[in-house]
Amino acid sequence: MIAFIGLLLGVFLGLIFDVNIPEKFSPYMSVAILACLDSVFGAFRASLNKKFKPDIFISGFFGNALLAAALAYLGDKLGIPIYIAAVIVFGGRIFDNFGSIRRILLEKYKNRQRGD
Structure with missing residues (x-):
């Protein structure tokens, strides 16, 4: 739940402050x-x-971000779009996690409807 609150807080702050990259x-x-x-x-x-x-979440959050940015930087220096590999992997994992989240929530909803 901490991650979800952090995501909402980040989106809220991103909408309030005009950050240009x-x-x-x-x-x-x-x-x-x-x-x-x-x-x-x-x-x-x-x-x-x-x-x-x-601890797993925090280390993964910053570790994944730094590794992905480093791959993009390395690929930029080599003239090879290595970041595409990170996009494919992380994109696939996001969809896998979303599918699992959806199934878990649907199962909990069905169990609640049955009274289990």
Whole structure:
């Protein structure tokens, strides 16, 4: 639940403050944001499964973001779009986590309807 509150707080602050990121940093930020979203969805899934651990979430959140930005930077220096690999992996994981979250929530809803 901490991850979800942090996500809402981040969206709220992003809407209030006018933050402009220079165009040359866009690939790094987009991949880092995608990595962070992957961590948030993973944390929400872990929370629903009663397996959430804050230290795992925090280390994954910042570690994934830094690794993704570093891959984008390395690819930029080499002239190879390596960041696309991060986009594919994190995008796939986000959709996997979303599917799992959806199934967990639907199962809980069905159990509540049955009175289990």
